[in-house]
Amino acid sequence: xxxxxxxxxxxxxxxxxxxxxxxxxxxxxxxxxxxxxxxxxxxxxxxxxxxxxxxxxxxxxxxxxxxxxxxxxxxxxxxxxxxxxxx
Numbered sequence: 001x002x003x004x005x006x007x008x009x010x011x012x013x014x015x016x017x018x019x020x021x022x023x024x025x026x027x028x029x030x031x032x033x034x035x036x037x038x039x040x041x042x043x044x045x046x047x048x049x050x051x052x053x054x055x056x057x058x059x060x061x062x063x064x065x066x067x068x069x070x071x072x073x074x075x076x077x078x079x080x081x082x083x084x085x086x087x
Contacts, residue, residue, distance in 0.1 A: 004020060037065070049077070
């Protein structure tokens with residue numbers, strides 16, 4: 001999350017409107033996880049492009065689904081670290 005906050009700040013100060021993923025400081029329930037997953041997809045719908053913050057090239061399961069969704073909806077995608085091979 002620290003990397004996401006840094007990218008959010010840098011882009012915002014550069015004049016970019018950032019629609020960042022939600023975050024929680026504590027464990028969340030399965031219901032809350034499903035709600036956040038759906039919300040992230042709606043945020044992708046609002047976005048002009050999607051920037052994946054992937055330190056060290058890491059892509060988690062939820063982020064992988066969001067990438068697939070963004071690709072399916074034709075959103076341009078970029079990565080902070082080298083992009084993994086397309087699947």
